[in-house]
Structures are given as C-alpha cells and as structure tokens.
Amino acid sequence: MAENEQGNGSAEEKPQVRMQTLTQFVRDLSFENVLAQRGHGGEVQPDVSVEVNLDAKKRSTEHQYEVTTKLRVTSKDKESQDTLFILEMEYAGVFHVENVPQDQLHPFLLIECPRMIFPFMRRIVSDVTRDGGFPPLNLENIDFVQIYRNEIARRQAEEAETAGTA
Template sequence: MADDNNVLTDLDNQAAGANGADNQPTAAVITQYIKDLSVENPNAPDVYQWTDQPQIDVQFNIGADPVGEEVHEVTLKVNITATAEKGQAYIIELAYCGLIGIRNLPEEQAHAFMFAEAPRILFPFARRVIADAVRDAGFPPLMMDPIDFNGLYVQQLQAKREAEAAGAGGDTPAPN
C-alpha cells in the first residue's frame, strides 16, 4: 500500500513540474448541454397528409466564447429546414454547447481544439437531440451523417490564408 502512495506522489510531482506549477498542456470537455432548442411544425396537421419527400437543408455554425480564464463555451449551432412542395414541413434550431477547459496550450492548438475537436466531440450528442426532436414533431428521425470538423477547419484556415495573401498583394484597388 505504501508503494502505491509513493507512485501516486511521484506522478503528481511530475505533473506539477519541478517548481510545483501545473504546466502540462490540457484540453477537455468539462460538461455539455442544450442551450437553446426550437422545434417548429408550421403546417401541422396538413403536413402529415403530404406525399412528397421534403428537401432537407442543414446549416452549421461554430462559436467559442470565454467563460473564465481557462474555460470557453463552444457552441455548435445547427439549423435544419425541411421543405416540401406545399411548404415547410419542420424547422429545427439547436444550440448545443460544451464547456471546454484549456490550460497551457499554445494559441493555435487551443483554437484548433475549440473549432475542430470540440465540435467533433459534441456532434454525436447534438445529432441525437435533433433526431429525437424531429421524431417528436411527428416525422421519421433525421439521422445526419458524421461531419469532418477537422477537415472543415483546415479548409477554412487555408481559405483565410489565401484571402490574406491576395489582400497583401496589392491587387485590390484602395477605396476612394
């Protein structure tokens, strides 16, 4: 038993660093929750008589706001509109959030965690909420395909760098 305590103490000392400071890089989801959920069924009860298959439009938006020195709220906003020939079948708007703890990470890695990794972790839970909401509105559950948040993040970084490079080249005329 005494050996186990020594091992734990040694591990604690290593994690704390030589000077006793906690300097190990850490990023993790502290908790997750529904911040806002709206379900609209604007054409009920007529919509249940429609025979055509609705077209589904899914839009995503990811945001991150500081809550404390080492905690950020990452919001995965999902807006879904199902439209049939006769009108809108349903509208779902979800803001699914996670409190993300980040400590001792370089800015680039923290940004990547909040805008790529955290949404990847939150998405399966948001997908279940949406499937349940659509089902509870009286429709077959909407099973959204997985999303490559890391790939989208890399694409947006590349597009931003290209736009900055094009702006720095002087090709754009200055406004009067």
C-alpha cells in the same frame, strides 16, 4: 556524457494535452412543424439540408472555454419545395483545455471540442424530429476539420477583397 545530456534534453516530452468536458447544454432550441401548421397530409419526399456554425470564447476561469455549435436543419419536399420543418439549435460545451500551444488552440477548440459533443447533439435532433411528428433524423457525421478550413478560406478571401479595395 554531454551528448547524453543533450539527447535527454531534446527527448524531453512536452506536457500532454489535457481536455475535459465540464458541462454541455442546449442554449436555444426551436422546432417548427410547418407541414402540420398548413394541415397538409399525404406523401412527401423530404430533402434535408444542414447548416453548421461554430463559435468559441474564453471563459473567466483559467483554461476554460465555451464552444457553441449552431445547427439549422431545414427539410423541404423534393417535388413542391414546400418546407416541412425547421429545427434550429445552439448546443454548447464548456471545456477545460491545457497544454495546447497558442497557435493550435483556435483549431483545437473549433474541431475537437465540437467533435466531442456531437453525439449528444445528434440524439437531441433525432428525438426532437421524432417527437415533432417526423421520422427520427439521424445526422451524418459532421466534418469539423472541413468546416474549419472553409471558414479560414472564407476569411482569407474576405481579407484579400478588403485589401484590394483599400
């Protein structure tokens, strides 16, 4: 019977991760139609670049976190390299997160939370570019895991460089 008790103890389930999106909102949005300001007309071949930065912070309420995705979209003409438009947006979500081990909380907040609100960001970018006089820009899926890994690698390289100069 001792084996059964031990077996039941080891088979005891960990509390299930609980995540809920409480709210999401545009914190800041800027769209600049540089092409229209220059009065340029005619055919252009757009080349679009997208930069993404992530930030997460604990809120004063227990188990609540605010995660912000900062997006900068720049479109340039492939031939002349003239800027066509610049879109900058900070899109935030407030999440209730429970039962995530402390060592996994940081990646959870910077990978899973942005992934949950990305479809809403994509729609806003599409609407703003369309309403700004361009064809709607439908962003490709963003690999938040790779962004997280790149940031960790960048920080480790920075720490190694700092340790080497000290």
